[in-house]
Each structure stands twice: as C-alpha cells, then as structure tokens.
Amino acid sequence: MEFQDERTEHGVTRRSFEIAVSGETVPAVIWAPEGANGPRPLVLMGHGGSQHKKTPTLSARARAYARHLGYATLAIDAPGHGDRISREQAEALAQDVGARVRGEVAAGWTPERLRQMAERTRKAVPEWKAALDAAQDFDFVGANGPVGYWGVSMGTAIGVPFVADEPRITAAVFGLAGLRPDATEMAAAARKISIPVEFVFQWDDAVAPRAHGIALFDAFASKEKTMHVNPGGHMEIPQFEGEAWERFFLRHLGPVDAAARSPQLQTV
Amino acid sequence: MEFQDERTEHGVTRRSFEIAVSGETVPAVIWAPEGANGPRPLVLMGHGGSQHKKTPTLSARARAYARHLGYATLAIDAPGHGDRISREQAEALAQDVGARVRGEVAAGWTPERLRQMAERTRKAVPEWKAALDAAQDFDFVGANGPVGYWGVSMGTAIGVPFVADEPRITAAVFGLAGLRPDATEMAAAARKISIPVEFVFQWDDAVAPRAHGIALFDAFASKEKTMHVNPGGHMEIPQFEGEAWERFFLRHLGPVDAAARSPQLQTV
Numbered sequence: 412m413e414f415q416d417e418r419t420e421h422g423v424t425r426r427s428f429e430i431a432v433s434g435e436t437v438p439a440v441i442w443a444p445e446g447a448n449g450p451r452p453l454v455l456m457g458h459g460g461s462q463h464k465k466t467p468t469l470s471a472r473a474r475a476y477a478r479h480l481g482y483a484t485l486a487i488d489a490p491g492h493g494d495r496i497s498r499e500q501a502e503a504l505a506q507d508v509g510a511r512v513r514g515e516v517a518a519g520w521t522p523e524r525l526r527q528m529a530e531r532t533r534k535a536v537p538e539w540k541a542a543l544d545a546a547q548d549f550d551f552v553g554a555n556g557p558v559g560y561w562g563v564s565m566g567t568a569i570g571v572p573f574v575a576d577e578p579r580i581t582a583a584v585f586g587l588a589g590l591r592p593d594a595t596e597m598a599a600a601a602r603k604i605s606i607p608v609e610f611v612f613q614w615d616d617a618v619a620p621r622a623h624g625i626a627l628f629d630a631f632a633s634k635e636k637t638m639h640v641n642p643g644g645h646m647e648i649p650q651f652e653g654e655a656w657e658r659f660f661l662r663h664l665g666p667v668d669a670a671a672r673s674p675q676l677q678t679v
Numbered sequence: 680m681e682f683q684d685e686r687t688e689h690g691v692t693r694r695s696f697e698i699a700v701s702g703e704t705v706p707a708v709i710w711a712p713e714g715a716n717g718p719r720p721l722v723l724m725g726h727g728g729s730q731h732k733k734t735p736t737l738s739a740r741a742r743a744y745a746r747h748l749g750y751a752t753l754a755i756d757a758p759g760h761g762d763r764i765s766r767e768q769a770e771a772l773a774q775d776v777g778a779r780v781r782g783e784v785a786a787g788w789t790p791e792r793l794r795q796m797a798e799r800t801r802k803a804v805p806e807w808k809a810a811l812d813a814a815q816d817f818d819f820v821g822a823n824g825p826v827g828y829w830g831v832s833m834g835t836a837i838g839v840p841f842v843a844d845e846p847r848i849t850a851a852v853f854g855l856a857g858l859r860p861d862a863t864e865m866a867a868a869a870r871k872i873s874i875p876v877e878f879v880f881q882w883d884d885a886v887a888p889r890a891h892g893i894a895l896f897d898a899f900a901s902k903e904k905t906m907h908v909n910p911g912g913h914m915e916i917p918q919f920e921g922e923a924w925e926r927f928f929l930r931h932l933g934p935v936d937a938a939a940r941s942p943q944l945q946t947v
C-alpha cells in the first residue's frame with residue numbers, strides 16, 4: 412500500500428491512501444501516533460451526510476484518540492461524498508442536508524431519498540470491509556487488534572448494516588438516527604448486533620423522531636447498550652459525550668501497551 | 680457538633696453525628712479524606728427505599744469520592760429508615776421493597792403508599808437542609824463550597840423536591856424513578872430544577888415505567904440534562920454508570936486543590 416501523503420502534527424501522523432472496490436476508487440485516511448509501531452486498537456469513523464473523511468469534528472476525535480489512547484483511526488469517504496464528488500456537488504449537498512437537520516425544510520424520507528440511502532449503504536459496506544482489510548495490513552495496526560466503529564446520523568445508517576456484517580468489530584457508537592416502522596432491513600441488521608453499543612440521541616432532532624430513536628435502541632440485541640439522550644437538535648451533541656465515547660472505546664478496546672504507542676507519546 | 684464515632688480506613692475518615700429536626704433525631708454520616716482540612720465540594724447522597732445512610736453501594740461511592748476526588752460525602756437516614764426504625768422493621772421493609780423492585784409483587788402506587796411517600800418527602804426536605812447546614816459548619820467542608828446531590832429511586836422521590844428548594848445544590852444525579860400523570864407536586868418541583876442533571880434509567884424497571892421516566896426527564900428545566908438508559912431491572916444499573924457519575928460531579932463541582940485534600944492523599 413502506497414500512501415499519497417503523510418503529515419505529522421503535534422505527535423499524530425495522518426496518512427492518505429486509496430482502495431479499489433468494484434471498480435471504484437475509495438479515498439481513505441488513517442491517523443496514528445507519530446512513530447507508532449506494532450498492533451493497537453483501531454476505530455473506524457463513519458462521517459455524517461454531506462461531510463467527508465477529514466471533516467473537522469472527525470479529525471479532532473482521531474487526533475485525540477491517537478494522543479490520549481495511542482489508537483489508530485480510519486475514515487473513508489462514503490459513496491457520493493468527499494473527494495468522490497466535485498466541490499460544487501459537495502456544496503449543494505451541504506446546503507440540502509444543512510437545511511434538513513436545522514429543520515428549515517421537511518426532513519421527510521421520500522421514496523427517492525430512501526432508495527438513494529439504501530443504494531449508498533449497499534455500496535458502503537464492502538468499501539468499509541476493504542478499507543479495514545487494508546488498515547489491518549499496516550504494521551502500526553496489525554491484523555488481530557480490537558476494532559471499534561463510531562458513526563452517527565448517516566454514519567449510523569451505513570454503520571448498522573456494516574457492523575452487523577463485520578465480526579471484527581467489537582464495540583460501536585451509533586446515534587442521531589432512528590428506525591422507521593417500514594425499515595425492515597435496518598431492523599434486521601440492528602437485531603444482529605450484539606456487541607456493546609453506546610447510542611447518542613438528541614431529543615429535539617429534526618430528522619430523527621424520538622420514537623424512531625428508541626425503536627433503534629431497542630432493536631440492538633446487545634446485552635450492554637446505553638442510550639444517552641440530550642436536549643437539542645441534530646448538531647448539538649454536548650461536548651461531554653465526546654469524552655464518554657473515548658472512555659467507552661478505552662473500556663472495550665483496551666489500553667495500548669506503552670512500548671507500542673510511540674517514542675513521542677511515552678514522554679507525554 | 681460532636682461526633683459519635685470516627686473511623687479511618689484506607690485514607691478515608693467516616694464520622695457519625697446526629698441533628699435534631701422538629702423534635703426528631705436524624706442520624707447522619709459524613710466521609711472525607713483522612714486529615715482533610717479546608718473547604719471542598721460536598722455530595723449529598725440520598726439512599727433508596729429500605730436502604731440506609733451507610734448502605735454498601737452508597738458507602739463505596741463515598742469512599743471513592745474521597746479517594747479519587749478529595750470530596751466529602753454526606754448521607755442521612757430517611758424518615759422511617761436505617762437507625763430510625765428497629766432491625767425487625769428494617770428487615771420487613773427490605774422484603775417488601777425487594778419483592779416490588781424484583782417484580783415479584785405488583786409495584787402499584789396505592790393511595791396509601793402515595794400518602795406515605797408524600798409524608799416522608801415532607802419530613803425529609805427540612806432534614807436534608809439541616810444536615811447540609813451542619814455539614815457546612817465542618818472545617819473540612821466549609822460554607823461556600825460547591826454542593827451536589829446524588830439519589831436514585833426513593834433518593835429521587837425525596838431529592839427532586841429537596842433540590843428544587845435548595846439553591847446551594849448546583850448539580851444532581853437522579854434516576855430509577857418517574858413522573859406519574861397525577862403527581863402534580865413532583866412535576867412542579869422538577870420544573871423548578873434548572874441545574875445540570877444526569878438521569879439514569881433502567882429500561883425494564885418493574886417500579887418505574889418507561890413513559891414515566893421520560894416524563895420526569897422531560898420535566899426538568901435544566902439546559903444541561905442527560906438521560907442514560909440501560910437494559911435491565913431496578914437493581915441492575917451497570918458499573919460504568921458509577922464512573923460517569925464521578926466524572927459528572929468532577930465536571931460540575933470542580934477539582935479539589937491538592938493542598939486542601941489531605942497529607943495522605945497528596946502522595947497517592
């Protein structure tokens with residue numbers, strides 16, 4: 412695997428690469444502690460609708476996981492997102508999604524929108540699997556380390572079917588999404604998930620009604636699952652939930668052996 | 680104030696004392712780091728139905744708060760509980776409450792039970808205020824430090840009206856309780872609460888239906904409030920929620936100045 416760019420800042424190295432899946436090129440990025448060597452836990456982060464693999468909140472979490480936990484974090488552009496579309500298309504998408512999550516236009520899941528989302532998920536699941544295969548080939552990740560998944564909103568719409576079908580993942584954060592009564596495939600996927608789940612939900616979300624959020628939480632087969640409900644809209648998850656996700660992953664993916672972290676981090 | 684006993688174990692000192700409220704003697708206990716001097720945050724812990732001020736889970740949290748955070752923790756026996764009843768009465772109460780929370784007998788709030796709970800709350804609120812007054816006289820607590828409240832189940836039934844009426848309290852953990860549609864006093868109290876609240880709720884609780892739990896969470900006026908929902912019954916709050924409570928209090932009541940903690944703890 413050849414990296415297209417490699418950039419180190421404040422003790423964290425970010426590498427970009429591409430994978431080919433069904434004739435399409437999927438852009439990927441992986442963060443790890445500077446100088447990292449040997450296996451470590453890996454978190455896959457699925458971005459939200461209209462966002463991309465290096466969206467600021469996602470990048471910030473990836474850097475924090477490298478610095479605080481010694482973890483690696485992998486992200487890819489979802490189908491129809493990021494470097495897979497033009498800048499103009501990305502701007503139009505951001506305006507459309509922004510208006511819906513702010514409640515400015517009806518959040519309604521039209522048949523066309525549902526068809527698009529189902530198609531996007533069908534493409535995304537094998538892309539995530541291929542990206543995980545590639546990441547596990549890197550010596551600073553390794554083939555046998557624990558793997559977690561983080562993804563809210565579209566990251567849950569794609570993540571639930573993906574995690575249901577991916578036994579390497581042993582803990583997942585989902586949220587900002589619900590289960591519509593007619594979403595039989597999503598329901599079946601959620602019922603296949605039995606790993607620990609932390610599910611974050613905004614009580615006044617314009618695009619995910621409370622009853623649907625509760626239905627999705629209920630559908631997970633996990634013995635350990637927690638739903639964190641906060642007031643506010645889709646973009647208003649409180650800061651402290653970010654700290655809770657970090658502790659959730661640390662609890663389930665485990666600490667990184669100091670020797671394996673990186674020379675830089677051992678002195679912090 | 681004279682202490683009836685004082686006992687130090689593993690760096691934590693527990694002192695027992697009594698306060699007089701409306702002609703009744705209320706037994707109280709306070710934990711603090713060994714050798715603690717100077718003001719520090721104080722957490723008031725309200726025990727559950729049939730439990731008492733030194734019930735094992737409560738004592739364990741109090742010791743942990745002293746050791747991890749340098750905090751003081753205050754607990755009192757609720758009316759009709761602990762040292763305020765005979766051992767035989769306590770055993771009968773534990774059997775009754777135990778059967779209800781395990782779902783072995785109907786959890787129904789009969790008019791008589793509701794009357795008893797309302798009476799208990801009316802007595803408990805001034806007792807908590809008097810206990811807090813007494814604790815703030817101790818040099819290792821001080822009159823101006825931040826004060827939190829922790830109480831689930833009966834600790835919420837009493838705690839919500841108490842916290843609504845006590846401006847010294849700036850953060851509260853509630854849970855394992857709900858708002859019945861006819862509970863107008865409880866609803867009014869909850870709507871008066873605007874401090875940060877963490878609300879823990881068990882999804883399969885035999886004594887608190889989901890809709891009532893959500894109604895109580897919704898009633899709090901707090902801008903920052905989080906509901907943590909977990910599967911399982913009344914007695915099955917997962918261990919990790921205990922860690923979340925500690926971080927919640929640390930976030931809102933703040934750290935203890937190292938110099939004020941205690942000579943013992945500074946070396947830990």
